Amino acid sequence: MNNYIEKMNGLKIEIEDKLNNVLSSKELNELKVTYLSKKGPIGELSSLMKDLSIDEKKEFGKVLNEFKDGINALFDSKKEEIESLELAKKIDAEKIDVTLPSTKIPIGSSNILERVVEEFEEVFMSMGYDVVDGPEIEEDKYNFELLGLPKGHPARDAQDTFYVKGDELLMRSHTSPVQARVMTSKNGEEPVRVICPGKAYRRDDDDATHSHQFTQVEGLIVDKNIKLSDLKGTVTVICKHLFGSDTVTRFRPSYYQFTEPSVEMDISCFNCKGKGCNICKNTGWITIGGAGVVHYDVLKGCGYDPNIWSGFAFGFGAERCAMLKYGINDIRIFYNTDLRELKAFDRREG
Numbered sequence: 001m002n003n004y005i006e007k008m009n010g011l012k013i014e015i016e017d018k019l020n021n022v023l024s025s026k027e028l029n030e031l032k033v034t035y036l037s038k039k040g041p042i043g044e045l046s047s048l049m050k051d052l053s054i055d056e057k058k059e060f061g062k063v064l065n066e067f068k069d070g071i072n073a074l075f076d077s078k079k080e081e082i083e084s085l086e087l088a089k090k091i092d093a094e095k096i097d098v099t100l101p102s103t104k105i106p107i108g109s110s111n112i113l114e115r116v117v118e119e120f121e122e123v124f125m126s127m128g129y130d131v132v133d134g135p136e137i138e139e140d141k142y143n144f145e146l147l148g149l150p151k152g153h154p155a156r157d158a159q160d161t162f163y164v165k166g167d168e169l170l171m172r173s174h175t176s177p178v179q180a181r182v183m184t185s186k187n188g189e190e191p192v193r194v195i196c197p198g199k200a201y202r203r204d205d206d207d208a209t210h211s212h213q214f215t216q217v218e219g220l221i222v223d224k225n226i227k228l229s230d231l232k233g234t235v236t237v238i239c240k241h242l243f244g245s246d247t248v249t250r251f252r253p254s255y256y257q258f259t260e261p262s263v264e265m266d267i268s269c270f271n272c273k274g275k276g277c278n279i280c281k282n283t284g285w286i287t288i289g290g291a292g293v294v295h296y297d298v299l300k301g302c303g304y305d306p307n308i309w310s311g312f313a314f315g316f317g318a319e320r321c322a323m324l325k326y327g328i329n330d331i332r333i334f335y336n337t338d339l340r341e342l343k344a345f346d347r348r349e350g
């Protein structure tokens with residue numbers, strides 16, 4: 001018996017010694033197989049039982065079980081130690097340095113044309129105007145006829161139009177048909193205060209200042225006692241807001257079939273403050289759109305009694321305004337898809 005106990009003690013020291021050098025789960029498993037499998041040294045000890053007497057068996061069995069439990073406990077605690085070591089290693093390997101600079105994902109930004117339109121919308125909304133929409137494929141009736149341009153009228157030529165179907169459907173050549181649409185929808189009974197920003201199309205050859213597609217910000221007010229002076233006041237406030245508080249406005253007599261009187265709207269050149277430079281072609285003034293008092297016949301044709309109601313309308317060229325505001329000299333830039341150009345817009349101050 002003592003022999004066996006000595007052997008067990010020896011084995012225990014040997015195992016403890018080997019366990020001390022184990023560094024991974026793999027090594028630990030291998031060691032476990034070597035010592036704890038049936039054919040291992042502990043298994044061999046068990047097989048000695050068969051040569052003992054019953055009493056010895058009892059005693060030896062007890063000692064052997066305690067020994068086995070002790071060895072298993074040694075393996076278990078080593079397992080725990082190794083697992084926590086391995087976990088620490090894994091966490092260390094997967095550690096993320098949150099202070100490292102990240103990969104930049106480029107984000108989009110709004111086109112400056114869009115920004116200028118939004119500025120128009122904001123300032124008009126603050127003055128109680130609604131923003132409305134109209135179709136870009138328009139009926140001849142709204143684009144021309146209700147605006148005092150019957151078929152065959154020579155002034156139609158000035159708005160070289162894309163026709164879509166026969167001579168009835170066209171790509172709107174200005175945003176003024178929205179005036180006619182809004183007015184006819186009110187049955188001549190309600191006041192109107194709207195702006196309609198949107199695209200318009202003309203058969204222009206594209207160059208630095210012309211594009212077959214362009215953007216207008218149309219405005220219309222219909223109420224009682226609306227006069228040309230109201231138009232001047234409104235446009236002046238808007239221009240000061242958009243182009244700077246020292247902006248001066250000028251209204252030159254002009255001609256549109258749907259307004260009477262009609263005006264051309266100019267602002268003092270924001271660059272030279274009216275002294276004359278290459279932006280304003282040395283005139284000191286820059287034209288930004290057309291406007292006028294809504295024509296008697298237009299009010300009437302759209303269901304309003306012109307003896308009670310009056311109004312004014314205006315159309316700003318949005319590209320023109322954006323070009324002036326951001327110092328751009330080619331209208332085509334708004335419609336190309338060159339990201340370098342578009343990025344440059346972000347750095348431009350209005």
Ligand code: PHE
Pocket residue numbers: 173174175176218256259289290291292313314315
């Ligand atoms: N529709 C005109 C144009 O395209 C501009 C305008 C709008 C003029 C409203 C008067 C009133 O040139």
